[in-house]
Amino acid sequence: MLVSVYRFNPEVDSEPYMQDFALDIPQNRDLMVLDVLAMLKESDDSLSYRRSCREGVCGSDGVNMNGRNGLACTTPLSTVVKGDKLKIRPLPGLPVIRDLIVDMGDFFKQYEKVKPYLINNDEPPKQERLQSPEDREKLDGLYECILCGCCSTACPSFWWNPDKFVGPAGLLQAYRFLADSRDTAKEERLSELKDPFSVFRCRGIMNCVSVCPKGLNPTRAIGHIRNMLLNRIA
Amino acid sequence: MTKIPELNFDAIIIGGGGSGMRAGLQLGQSGFKTAVLSKVFPTRSHTVSAQGGITCAIASEDPDDDWRWHMYDTVKGSDYIGDQDAIEYMCSVGPEAVYELEHMGLPFSRKENGRIYQRPFGGQSKNFGKGGQAARTCAAADRTGHALLHTLYQSNLKAGTVFFSEWFAVDLVKNAAGDVAGVIAICMETGEVHYIKSKATVIATGGAGRIYASTTNALSNTGDGTGMALRAGFQMQDMEMWQFHPTGIAGAGTLVTEGCRGEGGFLINSDGERFMERYAPNAKDLAGRDVVARSMVLEIMEGRGAGKDKDHVLLKLDHLGKDILDSRLPGIQELSKTFAHVDPVKEPIPVVPTCHYMMGGLTTNIHGQAIMVDEAGSERIVGGLYAVGEAACVSVHGANRLGGNSLLDLVVFGRAAGLYITDVLSSGISISEPSNEDLELAMSRLTRWDEAPHTSDSVPLLKKELQNCMQLNFGVFRKEKNMQEGMMKLSELRGRINEAGLSDKSKVFNTARFEALELQNLLEIAEATAISAEGRKESRGAHARDDYQERDDENWLAHSIYDPLTKQLRKRDVNFKPKTMEFFEPMARTY
Numbered sequence: 047m048l049v050s051v052y053r054f055n056p057e058v059d060s061e062p063y064m065q066d067f068a069l070d071i072p073q074n075r076d077l078m079v080l081d082v083l084a085m086l087k088e089s090d091d092s093l094s095y096r097r098s099c100r101e102g103v104c105g106s107d108g109v110n111m112n113g114r115n116g117l118a119c120t121t122p123l124s125t126v127v128k129g130d131k132l133k134i135r136p137l138p139g140l141p142v143i144r145d146l147i148v149d150m151g152d153f154f155k156q157y158e159k160v161k162p163y164l165i166n167n168d169e170p171p172k173q174e175r176l177q178s179p180e181d182r183e184k185l186d187g188l189y190e191c192i193l194c195g196c197c198s199t200a201c202p203s204f205w206w207n208p209d210k211f212v213g214p215a216g217l218l219q220a221y222r223f224l225a226d227s228r229d230t231a232k233e234e235r236l237s238e239l240k241d242p243f244s245v246f247r248c249r250g251i252m253n254c255v256s257v258c259p260k261g262l263n264p265t266r267a268i269g270h271i272r273n274m275l276l277n278r279i280a
Numbered sequence: 281m282t283k284i285p286e287l288n289f290d291a292i293i294i295g296g297g298g299s300g301m302r303a304g305l306q307l308g309q310s311g312f313k314t315a316v317l318s319k320v321f322p323t324r325s326h327t328v329s330a331q332g333g334i335t336c337a338i339a340s341e342d343p344d345d346d347w348r349w350h351m352y353d354t355v356k357g358s359d360y361i362g363d364q365d366a367i368e369y370m371c372s373v374g375p376e377a378v379y380e381l382e383h384m385g386l387p388f389s390r391k392e393n394g395r396i397y398q399r400p401f402g403g404q405s406k407n408f409g410k411g412g413q414a415a416r417t418c419a420a421a422d423r424t425g426h427a428l429l430h431t432l433y434q435s436n437l438k439a440g441t442v443f444f445s446e447w448f449a450v451d452l453v454k455n456a457a458g459d460v461a462g463v464i465a466i467c468m469e470t471g472e473v474h475y476i477k478s479k480a481t482v483i484a485t486g487g488a489g490r491i492y493a494s495t496t497n498a499l500s501n502t503g504d505g506t507g508m509a510l511r512a513g514f515q516m517q518d519m520e521m522w523q524f525h526p527t528g529i530a531g532a533g534t535l536v537t538e539g540c541r542g543e544g545g546f547l548i549n550s551d552g553e554r555f556m557e558r559y560a561p562n563a564k565d566l567a568g569r570d571v572v573a574r575s576m577v578l579e580i581m582e583g584r585g586a587g588k589d590k591d592h593v594l595l596k597l598d599h600l601g602k603d604i605l606d607s608r609l610p611g612i613q614e615l616s617k618t619f620a621h622v623d624p625v626k627e628p629i630p631v632v633p634t635c636h637y638m639m640g641g642l643t644t645n646i647h648g649q650a651i652m653v654d655e656a657g658s659e660r661i662v663g664g665l666y667a668v669g670e671a672a673c674v675s676v677h678g679a680n681r682l683g684g685n686s687l688l689d690l691v692v693f694g695r696a697a698g699l700y701i702t703d704v705l706s707s708g709i710s711i712s713e714p715s716n717e718d719l720e721l722a723m724s725r726l727t728r729w730d731e732a733p734h735t736s737d738s739v740p741l742l743k744k745e746l747q748n749c750m751q752l753n754f755g756v757f758r759k760e761k762n763m764q765e766g767m768m769k770l771s772e773l774r775g776r777i778n779e780a781g782l783s784d785k786s787k788v789f790n791t792a793r794f795e796a797l798e799l800q801n802l803l804e805i806a807e808a809t810a811i812s813a814e815g816r817k818e819s820r821g822a823h824a825r826d827d828y829q830e831r832d833d834e835n836w837l838a839h840s841i842y843d844p845l846t847k848q849l850r851k852r853d854v855n856f857k858p859k860t861m862e863f864f865e866p867m868a869r870t871y
Contacts, residue, residue: 057786075531076621088740091792092784096320098500101534101615103426104324120618143469144789150321163434164385173338173375174382176394182387189387189420189427193323228385 047071047127049082051093052135055144062142064133071123079111079126079134080118083146095146102259105192108199109146110135115196115257137199139208152208153195153215160212160220160239165231181227188222188267190260191215197254197264203247210243214254214264217245221267224274236275245271284464284475284719289313290705292478294449294463294505296322298330298425298690299669300484301432301441303648306698308441312705317444317465317476319500319794322433326486326498327690330425331611332539333399333417334381334691335684336374340391341398341415342406347371349406350416352864354685357403357568358678359821359831360866361518361839363855366674369646370685370692372860377691378418386431388420389608399608400542401683402566403871413566415542417684422537422611428687444476448794449504451722452481452512452665455714459663460512462714464722468794471787473726475719479711480701483509483642483667484694489522490798491806492635493744493751496528496535505671507801509642510808510844511725514662515652517673517839517852519805520813520823521639523681524756526572528634530592532619535636536612536629538683541565543608545597547576548628549584555593560871567871570680570822573633577756580632587630594628633756638805639681639822640812641673643841643852648672648697653841653852664711666701668693675839678854679821729796732781739796742780746773746799750806754813758825763814770807777803808842815849816840833866 047069054062067086071077080097087093095118096106102120109118111126112133126132140148166175198204198213212220220239223229239245245268254264291307293300296318307314318325339345351371355362382388382396389397396418404414420427436443446468453475455461462477488503489495510516526547527536541547546565549555559575560567567575576593579585586594597605597612602625605613609624616624643651648666651659669690676689753766777799784792818832819825838851856863 055786056788084740087792088738091738091740091782091795092786092790094789094791096324098320098324099326099329099498101329102618103423103611104320104326104328104498106320106324122618147789149469154321158437161438163438164383166383170379170383172379174379174388174396177390178394179390179392182390185387189430190423192328192426193321223385226385226387 048131049086050131050133051086053145054142055092076122076124078119079121079123079132080107082123082132083118083134094144103192105194108137108194108196110137115200117194117196117259120259137195139199139205150195153198153213156198156212156216157193157219160216161235162219162223164223164226164229166228167230175228177227184225185222187262188218188225191218191262192260194259196257196259200253200257202251203249207243207247211247212244214268217248217271218262218264218267221271224271236278239271240275245275284473284723286475286477289315289476289478291480291482291701292317292463292476293482293484295325295484295486295671296443297325297484297486297669298327298429298432298687299694300482301436302691302694303482303484303668303698304441305432305436305439306695307701308436308439310702310705312702315442315444316436317447317449319446319448319468319504321445322443323430325429326501327425327429329498329535330428330687331422331535331537332401332542333419333424333684334378334428334687335401335404335417335682336378336688337371337416338375338378338396338398338418340395345414345416347374348861349408349414350374352408353403353405354676354682355864356409356869357680357682359680359869360678360837361675361820361854362678363675364858364863365855366646366676368858368860370676370688373692374688377688377695381428381431381691384431384435386420386427388418399539400566402538402541402563402572403568403682404566413563417539417542419539422539422609425687448797449508450726450797452508453714453718453722454512455712455718457663457712459711460665461711464726468789471790473723479664479705479709481665482648482697482701483671484669485671487638487670488802488805489635489638491747491750491802491809493747494528494533495635496525496533497635502798502801503638503671503805504798504801505667506641507804510804513845514650514665515643515844516808516842517640517643517675518679518812519640519808519842520816520840521679521821522635522809523569523637523639523822524573524633525636526569526576526633527595527631529615529619530587530630530632533634534615534619536595536615536631538569540595540597540609540612543604544600545595548594548596549579550586550590551584555579563871568680569683571871573756574824576633592630592632595631596628597624598626598628637681637686638670639673639677639679641671642667644672644674646674646693646696647700648693653850655850657852666697668697679823725797725800729782729793730785734783735779735781737776737780739780739782739792739799742773742777743799743802746770746802746806749773750809754809756824758813758823760814760825760827763810767810767814770803770810774803804844808844811847812840812842812849837866
């Protein structure tokens with residue numbers, strides 16, 4: 047198999063380039079893309095990428111594989127390699143620090159902007175706050191986000207306005223707290239999202255939905271926020 | 281030597297997982313200048329992989345539940361070398377710590393009455409072992425660790441905690457008095473080295489399952505804080521005690537929660553027999569993890585393993601039905617499909633005991649303060665050094681941890697250390713300045729890697745040899761001959777690692793440089809494990825030897841203390857003095 051990897055080390059390279067590796071892939075098991083990266087690193091230890099849990103829950107190893115964002119650790123070669131070729135690039139739209147490692151500063155800034163924490167200034171009870179299973183179910187499909195950045199960096203609106211459009215990951219979290227029966231800051235949250243950019247730059251392209259490695263649906267969450275904002279005006 | 285840039289803090293927490301972030305939150309609220317340093321962005325820490333839940337007697341599933349029953353189970357689970365004062369503290373303070381998490385927004389699963397959902401887990405009982413199986417593990421589906429870690433990160437954002445995200449801690453700085461005066465750390469993005477000076481240094485770096493070839497642990501679980509502490513000469517307790525989780529996916533090593541068995545799943549061998557009925561007639565598949573892991577290995581060794589190589593057993597879940605699996609074990613379905621190519625709704629999952637948790641660690645008291653034990657057995661507290669979570673041995677898990685107790689340990693002792701350090705800082709302590717030589721000593725390891733010529737003996741190769749050595753010689757069953765061979769192999773590896781050099785010495789996010797530093801941490805921990813395992817001449821909890829097959833309370837109802845300076849083992853008394861109740865007497869441990 048021919049693996050082509052994006053390389054850039056600011057200490058030695060004036061510009062990025064693609065480096066080709068010819069790899070013998072064992073046929074008896076379906077390797078993950080992360081296994082391939084580890085094999086490459088054994089032959090060239092200067093290759094840098096992030097990884098940790100290797101099971102799709104920590105969100106470290108979001109990369110672009112043959113044009114599609116996903117987690118290297120849960121993407122089997124059989125689903126991504128085309129014509130015995132694999133191109134691995136960093137997540138698009140963010141500054142590259144080195145090789146496959148991007149600067150996620152803009153991404154996290156947008157996450158922080160939505161106040162991704164429960165706001166409830168009432169004195170908490172001695173035990174837990176009660177929540178019905180039906181209300182809890184409203185958080186399913188929202189709280190599972192692993193902040194890998196695959197969605198926002200696949201979103202043309204985020205590429206265009208990474209400073210002003212919150213992006214799918216941040217908005218998914220915004221809705222996770224808007225939908226929580228225990229949160230009391232709905233009005234405040236919506237007020238902070240009503241400008242023309244934060245939410246309304248979403249054009250329903252749905253790249254976020256097609257790449258999310260956890261099968262989440264940020265577009266639907268954004269639709270709910272939109273409706274809440276519009277109902278508020280009406 | 282040029283002066284290293286210095287940063288000043290009242291408290292620095294090394295590690296941004298559950299325990300580190302809980303401590304950070306507590307200290308952040310104190311108003312003291314605090315920072316949490318983590319080599320990965322905090323939500324990437326391994327707490328995120330915890331699945332089944334957090335065990336705590338909040339009396340939701342059973343209104344009569346009592347923290348003392350939880351304490352009994354934990355003491356028994358520890359095979360009686362868990363410290364009873366610490367276990368009492370954890371189990372009694374637990375409910376408060378869990379309610380705090382809920383108030384922060386943790387999305388626990390719920391019961392019809394709106395309270396937190398609790399599921400049965402291994403080793404749980406009602407009424408001090410006399411009332412049958414309890415259901416005491418509070419869960420957010422099968423993603424409790426993820427929910428907990430993200431909630432803690434979010435709460436820290438709300439509180440304005442300072443994070444050094446993607447900073448790598450290299451070594452502790454010790455002053456002339458032997459106190460810890462901070463840490464040398466690298467900003468991974470720039471490669472710049474800093475001395476972070478602090479009056480309190482908290483090690484919250486988690487476990488080191490990566491000393492084994494097959495582990496549920498993340499690639500980043502290299503025990504960096506433990507390695508640093510060992511190099512600085514601090515003692516470790518009960519390092520022979522490594523938990524092998526019964527259900528790691530065969531081949532991949534990824535974890536399948538004990539909650540699967542809690543929800544009614546069970547293990548079968550190649551004959552389709554539910555073999556745990558033979559080994560643990562009462563608790564069956566919900567016996568202690570050490571008991572279940574050993575039973576599985578015996579089944580495989582006696583030829584009743586499944587698959588073409590007969591090298592694993594099967595976890596059967598299909599009888600639970602799709603609805604239960606969808607609502608309570610959605611993450612497991614995802615992991616099984618990805619890593620075992622099996623849909624648990626239809627087929628059983630191939631599983632094998634897999635290294636999961638380090639019960640041992642830096643010896644601490646319930647405030648997280650590091651303790652040293654001298655030859656006469658008297659103890660002293662190390663100034664400026666604390667440890668919490670998996671990196672600490674406080675000891676609540678003894679020789680075998682119960683499922684769901686690690687998340688509780690994280691929040692209870694992260695919080696306890698935060699509270700205690702707040703008091704200490706308020707009373708106005710100072711740590712004397714380290715000298716230039718002290719700083720150079722802490723820098724020496726990094727300096728060597730930066731200067732050593734490139735060798736063909738590579739870090740990935742040396743790491744593989746170390747992991748295979750541990751897997752082969754210090755696994756579920758241990759033999760004297762193998763352990764001695766393992767110890768020889770480790771000393772050979774130490775020589776080679778001391779000589780190894782990197783080809784890439786660049787500074788910007790040089791992951792090869794960090795992996796080299798991690799390898800040395802793994803080596804320190806592997807050696808502590810090997811010497812402790814060889815030294816404990818009995819079988820207890822997770823430590824099972826073929827030459828000493830029985831538990832020996834007369835000689836070994838004790839903690840082992842490993843001293844890295846002499847590489848010798850000594851004993852330390854187990855605490856049998858809970859504050860509010862009678863202690864639990866050691867008994868034969870059956871399930």
